Amino acid sequence: MGKALLMICVFSCCTLTGLMVATKLRLRYDCLLGLLNSLRQLRAKMEYSALPLFEIVKRIGDARTSVLWDSFSLQLEKGDAVAEAWKRAVHDASSKEEMFGTLKEKESDALSDFISSLGKHDLATQRKAINVIELQLQECLDEAKSELSKKGKLYSSIGMLCGICGAILIW
Amino acid sequence: MRSCSNKGWKTALIPYFPKEIREKLNSLPDDVEVEEIRIRIGKPIQILYGINELIVEADNFLVGESECQELLDNICFHSIYAWEDELKNGFITLPGGYRIGLSGRAVIQDGAVKRIADITSFNIRIARECKGCADKVMPYILDVDGAPLSTLIVSPPGFGKTTLLRDIARQVSDGINGARACKVCIADERSEIAGSWRGIPHNDLGLRTDVLDSCPKAWAMGRLLRTMSPEVIVTDEIGSEPDAMAIMDAATCGVAVLASAHGGSLNEVLKRSSLRKITNSGTFKRYLLLSRSRGIGTLEQVADENMNLLFRRENCG
Numbered sequence: 001m002g003k004a005l006l007m008i009c010v011f012s013c014c015t016l017t018g019l020m021v022a023t024k025l026r027l028r029y030d031c032l033l034g035l036l037n038s039l040r041q042l043r044a045k046m047e048y049s050a051l052p053l054f055e056i057v058k059r060i061g062d063a064r065t066s067v068l069w070d071s072f073s074l075q076l077e078k079g080d081a082v083a084e085a086w087k088r089a090v091h092d093a094s095s096k097e098e099m100f101g102t103l104k105e106k107e108s109d110a111l112s113d114f115i116s117s118l119g120k121h122d123l124a125t126q127r128k129a130i131n132v133i134e135l136q137l138q139e140c141l142d143e144a145k146s147e148l149s150k151k152g153k154l155y156s157s158i159g160m161l162c163g164i165c166g167a168i169l170i171w
Numbered sequence: 172m173r174s175c176s177n178k179g180w181k182t183a184l185i186p187y188f189p190k191e192i193r194e195k196l197n198s199l200p201d202d203v204e205v206e207e208i209r210i211r212i213g214k215p216i217q218i219l220y221g222i223n224e225l226i227v228e229a230d231n232f233l234v235g236e237s238e239c240q241e242l243l244d245n246i247c248f249h250s251i252y253a254w255e256d257e258l259k260n261g262f263i264t265l266p267g268g269y270r271i272g273l274s275g276r277a278v279i280q281d282g283a284v285k286r287i288a289d290i291t292s293f294n295i296r297i298a299r300e301c302k303g304c305a306d307k308v309m310p311y312i313l314d315v316d317g318a319p320l321s322t323l324i325v326s327p328p329g330f331g332k333t334t335l336l337r338d339i340a341r342q343v344s345d346g347i348n349g350a351r352a353c354k355v356c357i358a359d360e361r362s363e364i365a366g367s368w369r370g371i372p373h374n375d376l377g378l379r380t381d382v383l384d385s386c387p388k389a390w391a392m393g394r395l396l397r398t399m400s401p402e403v404i405v406t407d408e409i410g411s412e413p414d415a416m417a418i419m420d421a422a423t424c425g426v427a428v429l430a431s432a433h434g435g436s437l438n439e440v441l442k443r444s445s446l447r448k449i450t451n452s453g454t455f456k457r458y459l460l461l462s463r464s465r466g467i468g469t470l471e472q473v474a475d476e477n478m479n480l481l482f483r484r485e486n487c488g
Contacts, residue, residue, distance in 0.1 A: 052248035119249035
Protein backbone atom coordinates (compact mmCIF):
# COMPACT_ATOMS: atom_id res chain seq x y z
CA MET A 1 0.00 0.00 0.00
CA GLY A 2 2.84 2.38 1.00
CA LYS A 3 4.78 1.49 -2.14
CA ALA A 4 1.76 2.23 -4.34
CA LEU A 5 1.30 5.61 -2.68
CA LEU A 6 4.98 6.45 -3.17
CA MET A 7 4.77 5.48 -6.83
CA ILE A 8 1.78 7.76 -7.33
CA CYS A 9 3.57 10.62 -5.54
CA VAL A 10 6.75 10.28 -7.63
CA PHE A 11 4.75 10.04 -10.85
CA SER A 12 2.63 13.09 -9.95
CA CYS A 13 5.61 15.21 -8.89
CA CYS A 14 7.61 14.52 -12.02
CA THR A 15 4.64 15.08 -14.32
CA LEU A 16 3.75 18.31 -12.51
CA THR A 17 7.33 19.60 -12.73
CA GLY A 18 7.36 18.92 -16.46
CA LEU A 19 4.02 20.69 -16.85
CA MET A 20 5.22 23.66 -14.82
CA VAL A 21 8.31 24.12 -16.97
CA ALA A 22 6.10 23.90 -20.07
CA THR A 23 3.64 26.38 -18.54
CA LYS A 24 6.46 28.89 -17.99
CA LEU A 25 7.14 28.83 -21.70
CA ARG A 26 3.45 29.41 -22.37
CA LEU A 27 3.35 32.26 -19.87
CA ARG A 28 6.36 33.96 -21.42
CA TYR A 29 4.71 33.72 -24.82
CA ASP A 30 1.43 35.12 -23.43
CA CYS A 31 3.27 37.92 -21.65
CA LEU A 32 5.19 38.99 -24.74
CA LEU A 33 2.05 38.83 -26.85
CA GLY A 34 0.13 40.90 -24.28
CA LEU A 35 2.91 43.49 -24.07
CA LEU A 36 3.18 43.72 -27.84
CA ASN A 37 -0.55 44.35 -28.14
CA SER A 38 -0.34 46.94 -25.37
CA LEU A 39 2.43 48.79 -27.21
CA ARG A 40 0.28 48.91 -30.34
CA GLN A 41 -2.54 50.39 -28.29
CA LEU A 42 -0.08 52.83 -26.72
CA ARG A 43 1.01 54.09 -30.12
CA ALA A 44 -2.56 54.52 -31.33
CA LYS A 45 -3.60 56.38 -28.19
CA MET A 46 -0.54 58.63 -28.32
CA GLU A 47 -1.24 59.53 -31.93
CA TYR A 48 -4.94 60.15 -31.65
CA SER A 49 -5.82 61.10 -28.09
CA ALA A 50 -2.96 63.42 -26.99
CA LEU A 51 -3.65 62.38 -23.41
CA PRO A 52 -0.94 62.46 -20.76
CA LEU A 53 1.00 59.26 -20.26
CA PHE A 54 -0.66 58.27 -16.98
CA GLU A 55 -4.08 58.47 -18.67
CA ILE A 56 -3.00 56.51 -21.72
CA VAL A 57 -1.42 53.61 -19.85
CA LYS A 58 -4.59 53.32 -17.76
CA ARG A 59 -6.50 52.63 -20.96
CA ILE A 60 -4.25 50.01 -22.56
CA GLY A 61 -3.64 46.31 -22.03
CA ASP A 62 -5.92 43.28 -21.80
CA ALA A 63 -7.33 41.45 -18.80
CA ARG A 64 -3.92 40.09 -17.81
CA THR A 65 -1.51 42.90 -18.72
CA SER A 66 -3.74 45.62 -17.26
CA VAL A 67 -2.35 44.73 -13.81
CA LEU A 68 0.98 46.10 -14.96
CA TRP A 69 -0.33 49.16 -16.80
CA ASP A 70 -2.75 50.12 -14.02
CA SER A 71 0.02 49.98 -11.48
CA PHE A 72 2.30 51.99 -13.79
CA SER A 73 -0.40 54.64 -14.18
CA LEU A 74 -0.92 54.79 -10.44
CA GLN A 75 2.79 55.32 -9.78
CA LEU A 76 2.94 58.05 -12.43
CA GLU A 77 -0.06 59.77 -10.91
CA LYS A 78 1.67 59.72 -7.56
CA GLY A 79 4.43 61.77 -9.17
CA ASP A 80 7.14 59.17 -9.64
CA ALA A 81 9.59 59.58 -12.51
CA VAL A 82 8.81 57.27 -15.42
CA ALA A 83 11.71 54.83 -14.92
CA GLU A 84 11.04 54.58 -11.20
CA ALA A 85 7.30 54.14 -11.75
CA TRP A 86 7.95 51.33 -14.24
CA LYS A 87 10.30 49.53 -11.85
CA ARG A 88 7.70 49.62 -9.12
CA ALA A 89 4.91 48.62 -11.47
CA VAL A 90 6.85 45.57 -12.71
CA HIS A 91 7.62 44.55 -9.14
CA ASP A 92 4.00 45.02 -8.17
CA ALA A 93 2.62 43.19 -11.22
CA SER A 94 5.07 40.27 -10.88
CA SER A 95 3.76 39.58 -7.39
CA LYS A 96 0.18 39.49 -8.69
CA GLU A 97 0.58 37.87 -12.09
CA GLU A 98 3.14 35.10 -12.58
CA MET A 99 3.70 35.71 -16.26
CA PHE A 100 5.62 38.95 -15.70
CA GLY A 101 8.32 36.97 -13.92
CA THR A 102 8.88 34.75 -16.95
CA LEU A 103 10.45 37.39 -19.18
CA LYS A 104 14.11 36.96 -19.96
CA GLU A 105 16.59 39.59 -18.80
CA LYS A 106 17.18 40.97 -22.32
CA GLU A 107 13.41 41.40 -22.76
CA SER A 108 12.99 43.17 -19.43
CA ASP A 109 15.99 45.41 -20.16
CA ALA A 110 14.73 46.34 -23.62
CA LEU A 111 11.35 47.23 -22.15
CA SER A 112 12.87 49.26 -19.32
CA ASP A 113 15.06 51.19 -21.78
CA PHE A 114 12.06 51.97 -23.91
CA ILE A 115 9.86 52.95 -20.99
CA SER A 116 12.49 55.26 -19.51
CA SER A 117 12.42 57.27 -22.76
CA LEU A 118 8.62 57.38 -22.78
CA GLY A 119 7.10 60.84 -22.70
CA LYS A 120 10.44 62.57 -23.11
CA HIS A 121 10.15 63.22 -26.84
CA ASP A 122 7.83 64.59 -29.47
CA LEU A 123 5.34 62.35 -31.20
CA ALA A 124 7.54 61.51 -34.20
CA THR A 125 10.44 60.37 -32.01
CA GLN A 126 8.07 58.52 -29.72
CA ARG A 127 6.61 56.69 -32.70
CA LYS A 128 10.08 55.61 -33.83
CA ALA A 129 10.91 54.36 -30.34
CA ILE A 130 7.71 52.30 -30.25
CA ASN A 131 8.54 50.82 -33.67
CA VAL A 132 11.97 49.77 -32.44
CA ILE A 133 10.69 48.10 -29.27
CA GLU A 134 7.92 46.43 -31.26
CA LEU A 135 10.49 44.88 -33.58
CA GLN A 136 12.53 43.70 -30.62
CA LEU A 137 9.52 42.20 -28.88
CA GLN A 138 8.30 40.61 -32.10
CA GLU A 139 11.65 38.81 -32.40
CA CYS A 140 11.37 37.66 -28.81
CA LEU A 141 7.79 36.56 -29.43
CA ASP A 142 8.81 34.49 -32.46
CA GLU A 143 11.55 32.90 -30.41
CA ALA A 144 9.14 32.21 -27.55
CA LYS A 145 6.64 30.71 -29.96
CA SER A 146 9.12 28.29 -31.49
CA GLU A 147 10.45 27.45 -28.03
CA LEU A 148 6.91 26.74 -26.87
CA SER A 149 6.04 24.52 -29.82
CA LYS A 150 9.36 22.62 -29.68
CA LYS A 151 10.04 22.38 -25.97
CA GLY A 152 6.59 22.78 -24.42
CA LYS A 153 5.39 19.27 -25.26
CA LEU A 154 8.90 17.91 -24.74
CA TYR A 155 9.10 19.13 -21.13
CA SER A 156 5.67 17.76 -20.21
CA SER A 157 6.46 14.42 -21.91
CA ILE A 158 9.85 14.20 -20.16
CA GLY A 159 8.17 14.95 -16.86
CA MET A 160 5.67 12.19 -17.39
CA LEU A 161 8.33 9.73 -18.58
CA CYS A 162 10.51 10.50 -15.57
CA GLY A 163 7.47 9.89 -13.38
CA ILE A 164 6.82 6.51 -15.02
CA CYS A 165 10.49 5.54 -14.73
CA GLY A 166 10.56 6.53 -11.08
CA ALA A 167 7.41 4.54 -10.42
CA ILE A 168 8.87 1.47 -12.17
CA LEU A 169 12.07 1.77 -10.16
CA ILE A 170 10.13 1.89 -6.91
CA TRP A 171 8.07 -1.08 -7.96
CA MET B 172 -18.32 92.04 -2.59
CA ARG B 173 -14.76 91.63 -3.76
CA SER B 174 -12.89 88.48 -2.84
CA CYS B 175 -9.52 87.86 -4.38
CA SER B 176 -7.29 84.95 -3.78
CA ASN B 177 -4.25 83.19 -5.09
CA LYS B 178 -3.65 81.45 -1.77
CA GLY B 179 -4.08 77.96 -3.20
CA TRP B 180 -1.02 78.23 -5.43
CA LYS B 181 1.28 76.35 -3.09
CA THR B 182 -0.97 73.30 -2.97
CA ALA B 183 -1.60 73.44 -6.69
CA LEU B 184 1.89 74.15 -7.98
CA ILE B 185 4.50 72.93 -5.54
CA PRO B 186 4.18 69.22 -6.48
CA TYR B 187 5.45 70.08 -9.97
CA PHE B 188 8.76 71.46 -8.75
CA PRO B 189 11.92 69.42 -8.12
CA LYS B 190 12.66 68.74 -4.46
CA GLU B 191 15.24 71.51 -3.94
CA ILE B 192 13.01 74.22 -5.45
CA ARG B 193 9.98 72.82 -3.63
CA GLU B 194 11.71 73.30 -0.29
CA LYS B 195 12.61 76.89 -1.10
CA LEU B 196 9.08 77.75 -2.20
CA ASN B 197 7.52 75.99 0.76
CA SER B 198 9.51 78.21 3.09
CA LEU B 199 7.93 81.38 1.65
CA PRO B 200 5.55 83.08 4.08
CA ASP B 201 1.90 82.41 3.25
CA ASP B 202 0.98 86.10 3.27
CA VAL B 203 3.23 86.91 0.29
CA GLU B 204 0.91 87.47 -2.70
CA VAL B 205 3.14 85.80 -5.25
CA GLU B 206 2.48 86.81 -8.86
CA GLU B 207 5.29 85.14 -10.74
CA ILE B 208 7.99 82.58 -10.07
CA ARG B 209 10.93 82.76 -12.45
CA ILE B 210 13.20 79.77 -12.81
CA ARG B 211 16.36 80.21 -14.91
CA ILE B 212 19.15 77.74 -15.44
CA GLY B 213 22.27 78.70 -13.50
CA LYS B 214 20.45 81.44 -11.60
CA PRO B 215 18.68 81.65 -8.23
CA ILE B 216 14.88 81.50 -8.08
CA GLN B 217 13.18 84.87 -8.53
CA ILE B 218 9.80 85.55 -6.93
CA LEU B 219 7.77 88.55 -8.01
CA TYR B 220 5.06 89.98 -5.80
CA GLY B 221 3.44 93.36 -6.33
CA ILE B 222 6.18 95.71 -7.42
CA ASN B 223 8.73 93.83 -5.33
CA GLU B 224 10.93 90.87 -6.04
CA LEU B 225 12.65 88.29 -3.94
CA ILE B 226 15.77 86.50 -5.10
CA VAL B 227 15.98 83.22 -3.20
CA GLU B 228 19.64 83.01 -2.35
CA ALA B 229 19.47 80.64 0.60
CA ASP B 230 22.26 78.00 0.54
CA ASN B 231 23.62 79.68 -2.62
CA PHE B 232 21.17 77.52 -4.54
CA LEU B 233 21.29 77.89 -8.31
CA VAL B 234 18.86 76.12 -10.59
CA GLY B 235 20.62 73.31 -12.48
CA GLU B 236 19.99 71.58 -15.77
CA SER B 237 18.54 68.52 -14.06
CA GLU B 238 16.03 70.68 -12.15
CA CYS B 239 14.90 72.36 -15.38
CA GLN B 240 14.49 68.97 -17.06
CA GLU B 241 12.57 67.57 -14.09
CA LEU B 242 10.31 70.63 -13.96
CA LEU B 243 9.59 70.32 -17.67
CA ASP B 244 8.86 66.59 -17.29
CA ASN B 245 6.49 67.30 -14.43
CA ILE B 246 4.57 70.15 -16.02
CA CYS B 247 4.14 68.00 -19.15
CA PHE B 248 3.03 65.06 -16.97
CA HIS B 249 5.89 63.04 -18.49
CA SER B 250 4.21 63.44 -21.86
CA ILE B 251 6.09 65.87 -24.09
CA TYR B 252 4.31 64.36 -27.13
CA ALA B 253 0.95 65.55 -25.77
CA TRP B 254 2.11 69.15 -25.38
CA GLU B 255 3.81 69.64 -28.74
CA ASP B 256 1.62 72.55 -29.82
CA GLU B 257 2.00 74.27 -26.47
CA LEU B 258 5.77 73.81 -26.55
CA LYS B 259 5.79 75.29 -30.03
CA ASN B 260 3.90 78.32 -28.75
CA GLY B 261 6.16 78.63 -25.72
CA PHE B 262 3.72 78.01 -22.89
CA ILE B 263 1.99 75.28 -20.95
CA THR B 264 -1.12 75.81 -18.86
CA LEU B 265 -1.58 73.72 -15.75
CA PRO B 266 -4.87 72.80 -14.06
CA GLY B 267 -6.25 75.93 -12.41
CA GLY B 268 -5.10 78.21 -15.23
CA TYR B 269 -1.51 78.60 -14.07
CA ARG B 270 0.37 79.54 -17.23
CA ILE B 271 4.02 78.65 -17.54
CA GLY B 272 5.95 80.59 -20.16
CA LEU B 273 8.98 78.81 -21.55
CA SER B 274 12.10 79.90 -23.29
CA GLY B 275 15.16 78.11 -24.57
CA ARG B 276 16.35 77.03 -28.00
CA ALA B 277 13.85 77.13 -30.84
CA VAL B 278 13.91 74.15 -33.21
CA ILE B 279 13.26 75.38 -36.74
CA GLN B 280 11.93 73.07 -39.44
CA ASP B 281 11.07 74.24 -42.96
CA GLY B 282 11.41 77.83 -41.82
CA ALA B 283 8.88 77.53 -39.00
CA VAL B 284 9.34 77.03 -35.27
CA LYS B 285 8.67 73.37 -34.57
CA ARG B 286 9.09 73.57 -30.84
CA ILE B 287 11.20 75.05 -28.07
CA ALA B 288 13.85 72.62 -26.91
CA ASP B 289 16.54 72.82 -24.23
CA ILE B 290 14.29 74.90 -22.04
CA THR B 291 16.30 77.18 -19.79
CA SER B 292 13.71 79.61 -18.39
CA PHE B 293 10.30 79.15 -16.86
CA ASN B 294 7.92 81.95 -15.98
CA ILE B 295 5.21 80.57 -13.72
CA ARG B 296 2.34 83.02 -13.47
CA ILE B 297 0.09 82.58 -10.47
CA ALA B 298 -3.53 82.66 -11.58
CA ARG B 299 -5.93 84.68 -9.43
CA GLU B 300 -9.65 84.43 -9.23
CA CYS B 301 -10.93 87.78 -8.02
CA LYS B 302 -14.71 87.78 -7.71
CA GLY B 303 -16.10 91.29 -7.62
CA CYS B 304 -13.09 93.00 -9.16
CA ALA B 305 -15.32 94.05 -12.07
CA ASP B 306 -17.90 95.77 -9.84
CA LYS B 307 -16.40 99.18 -10.51
CA VAL B 308 -16.27 98.82 -14.29
CA MET B 309 -19.72 97.28 -14.80
CA PRO B 310 -21.63 100.61 -14.96
CA TYR B 311 -19.36 101.77 -17.78
CA ILE B 312 -19.63 98.70 -19.97
CA LEU B 313 -23.40 98.14 -19.87
CA ASP B 314 -25.96 99.87 -22.04
CA VAL B 315 -29.30 101.14 -20.69
CA ASP B 316 -30.83 97.65 -20.98
CA GLY B 317 -27.98 96.08 -19.06
CA ALA B 318 -26.53 94.43 -22.16
CA PRO B 319 -22.74 94.52 -22.28
CA LEU B 320 -21.02 96.79 -24.81
CA SER B 321 -18.03 95.56 -26.78
CA THR B 322 -15.08 96.44 -24.58
CA LEU B 323 -11.31 96.31 -24.89
CA ILE B 324 -9.25 96.12 -21.72
CA VAL B 325 -5.75 97.53 -22.12
CA SER B 326 -2.71 97.23 -19.88
CA PRO B 327 0.88 95.97 -19.90
CA PRO B 328 1.37 92.26 -19.03
CA GLY B 329 0.63 91.24 -15.44
CA PHE B 330 -1.72 94.13 -14.64
CA GLY B 331 -4.88 92.05 -14.15
CA LYS B 332 -6.55 92.07 -17.57
CA THR B 333 -7.44 88.39 -17.53
CA THR B 334 -8.68 88.52 -13.95
CA LEU B 335 -10.96 91.45 -14.80
CA LEU B 336 -12.16 89.83 -18.00
CA ARG B 337 -13.02 86.65 -16.10
CA ASP B 338 -15.08 88.53 -13.53
CA ILE B 339 -16.90 90.57 -16.17
CA ALA B 340 -17.76 87.30 -17.94
CA ARG B 341 -19.08 85.85 -14.68
CA GLN B 342 -21.20 88.91 -13.84
CA VAL B 343 -22.65 89.16 -17.33
CA SER B 344 -23.35 85.42 -17.43
CA ASP B 345 -25.06 85.49 -14.04
CA GLY B 346 -26.80 88.79 -14.73
CA ILE B 347 -25.60 90.61 -11.65
CA ASN B 348 -24.54 94.22 -10.92
CA GLY B 349 -27.03 95.65 -13.40
CA ALA B 350 -26.13 93.29 -16.22
CA ARG B 351 -28.79 91.42 -18.15
CA ALA B 352 -28.07 87.69 -17.99
CA CYS B 353 -26.50 86.74 -21.31
CA LYS B 354 -25.16 83.64 -23.03
CA VAL B 355 -21.40 84.06 -22.81
CA CYS B 356 -18.88 82.14 -24.91
CA ILE B 357 -15.19 82.23 -24.11
CA ALA B 358 -12.49 81.67 -26.73
CA ASP B 359 -9.75 80.69 -24.31
CA GLU B 360 -6.63 80.06 -26.36
CA ARG B 361 -4.26 79.78 -23.41
CA SER B 362 -6.71 78.31 -20.89
CA GLU B 363 -6.11 81.28 -18.62
CA ILE B 364 -9.58 82.77 -18.43
CA ALA B 365 -11.40 79.59 -17.51
CA GLY B 366 -8.42 77.75 -16.03
CA SER B 367 -9.58 74.68 -17.90
CA TRP B 368 -7.94 71.33 -17.55
CA ARG B 369 -8.90 68.89 -20.26
CA GLY B 370 -11.79 71.11 -21.23
CA ILE B 371 -13.34 71.51 -17.79
CA PRO B 372 -13.25 75.10 -16.47
CA HIS B 373 -11.89 75.44 -12.95
CA ASN B 374 -12.84 79.09 -12.44
CA ASP B 375 -16.33 80.39 -11.79
CA LEU B 376 -17.52 81.87 -15.07
CA GLY B 377 -21.22 82.06 -14.37
CA LEU B 378 -24.25 79.99 -15.22
CA ARG B 379 -24.55 80.73 -18.92
CA THR B 380 -20.95 80.39 -20.05
CA ASP B 381 -19.48 78.01 -22.62
CA VAL B 382 -15.74 77.67 -23.11
CA LEU B 383 -13.82 76.67 -26.22
CA ASP B 384 -10.45 75.86 -24.79
CA SER B 385 -6.88 75.72 -26.20
CA CYS B 386 -7.84 76.74 -29.67
CA PRO B 387 -6.66 79.72 -31.75
CA LYS B 388 -8.80 82.73 -30.89
CA ALA B 389 -9.83 83.72 -34.40
CA TRP B 390 -10.93 80.19 -35.29
CA ALA B 391 -12.63 79.74 -31.92
CA MET B 392 -14.62 82.98 -32.26
CA GLY B 393 -15.85 81.95 -35.71
CA ARG B 394 -16.92 78.52 -34.48
CA LEU B 395 -18.61 79.88 -31.37
CA LEU B 396 -20.47 82.42 -33.43
CA ARG B 397 -21.81 79.77 -35.78
CA THR B 398 -22.53 77.00 -33.35
CA MET B 399 -23.20 78.35 -29.86
CA SER B 400 -25.42 81.40 -30.55
CA PRO B 401 -23.55 83.64 -28.11
CA GLU B 402 -24.69 87.06 -26.99
CA VAL B 403 -21.23 87.86 -25.68
CA ILE B 404 -17.83 86.52 -26.78
CA VAL B 405 -14.89 86.87 -24.43
CA THR B 406 -11.28 86.50 -25.49
CA ASP B 407 -7.85 87.37 -24.16
CA GLU B 408 -4.75 89.12 -25.53
CA ILE B 409 -5.82 89.98 -29.05
CA GLY B 410 -3.21 91.38 -31.37
CA SER B 411 -3.08 89.71 -34.75
CA GLU B 412 -4.86 90.54 -37.97
CA PRO B 413 -7.03 87.36 -37.88
CA ASP B 414 -8.08 88.19 -34.30
CA ALA B 415 -9.17 91.66 -35.41
CA MET B 416 -11.08 90.24 -38.36
CA ALA B 417 -12.85 87.66 -36.18
CA ILE B 418 -13.85 90.33 -33.66
CA MET B 419 -15.24 92.62 -36.34
CA ASP B 420 -17.08 89.67 -37.83
CA ALA B 421 -18.65 88.89 -34.44
CA ALA B 422 -19.54 92.53 -33.81
CA THR B 423 -21.32 92.82 -37.14
CA CYS B 424 -23.41 89.79 -36.13
CA GLY B 425 -24.71 91.69 -33.12
CA VAL B 426 -22.51 89.94 -30.58
CA ALA B 427 -20.71 91.98 -27.92
CA VAL B 428 -17.01 91.23 -27.68
CA LEU B 429 -15.08 91.57 -24.44
CA ALA B 430 -11.36 91.38 -25.11
CA SER B 431 -8.01 92.42 -23.77
CA ALA B 432 -4.81 93.65 -25.39
CA HIS B 433 -1.34 94.60 -24.27
CA GLY B 434 -0.57 98.30 -24.20
CA GLY B 435 0.74 100.99 -21.88
CA SER B 436 -1.91 103.53 -22.87
CA LEU B 437 -4.99 103.76 -25.04
CA ASN B 438 -2.99 105.71 -27.62
CA GLU B 439 -0.47 102.89 -27.88
CA VAL B 440 -3.26 100.51 -28.79
CA LEU B 441 -4.43 102.88 -31.51
CA LYS B 442 -0.94 102.83 -32.99
CA ARG B 443 -0.76 99.05 -33.32
CA SER B 444 -1.32 98.26 -36.97
CA SER B 445 -3.23 95.04 -36.32
CA LEU B 446 -5.62 96.78 -33.93
CA ARG B 447 -5.92 100.09 -35.76
CA LYS B 448 -8.50 98.74 -38.17
CA ILE B 449 -10.66 97.45 -35.36
CA THR B 450 -10.41 100.62 -33.29
CA ASN B 451 -11.11 102.80 -36.33
CA SER B 452 -14.18 100.72 -37.17
CA GLY B 453 -15.76 101.63 -33.85
CA THR B 454 -16.24 97.97 -32.96
CA PHE B 455 -15.29 98.55 -29.36
CA LYS B 456 -17.66 100.88 -27.57
CA ARG B 457 -15.56 101.04 -24.42
CA TYR B 458 -11.84 101.03 -23.67
CA LEU B 459 -10.58 100.35 -20.16
CA LEU B 460 -7.01 101.13 -19.14
CA LEU B 461 -5.56 99.34 -16.12
CA SER B 462 -2.46 100.05 -14.07
CA ARG B 463 -1.00 98.80 -10.82
CA SER B 464 -0.63 102.23 -9.23
CA ARG B 465 -2.99 101.18 -6.42
CA GLY B 466 -2.53 97.46 -6.75
CA ILE B 467 -3.08 95.07 -9.63
CA GLY B 468 -6.03 95.98 -11.81
CA THR B 469 -6.35 99.65 -10.82
CA LEU B 470 -8.84 101.25 -13.22
CA GLU B 471 -7.10 104.30 -14.70
CA GLN B 472 -9.29 105.37 -17.57
CA VAL B 473 -12.51 104.48 -19.33
CA ALA B 474 -13.02 105.83 -22.85
CA ASP B 475 -15.82 105.49 -25.37
CA GLU B 476 -15.48 104.53 -29.04
CA ASN B 477 -14.31 108.04 -29.94
CA MET B 478 -11.74 107.97 -27.14
CA ASN B 479 -13.65 110.51 -25.06
CA LEU B 480 -12.85 109.84 -21.45
CA LEU B 481 -15.80 108.69 -19.36
CA PHE B 482 -13.69 108.08 -16.28
CA ARG B 483 -10.21 109.08 -15.22
CA ARG B 484 -8.73 108.13 -11.88
CA GLU B 485 -7.72 111.10 -9.74
CA ASN B 486 -3.98 111.83 -9.76
CA CYS B 487 -3.76 109.71 -12.89
CA GLY B 488 -0.71 110.86 -14.84
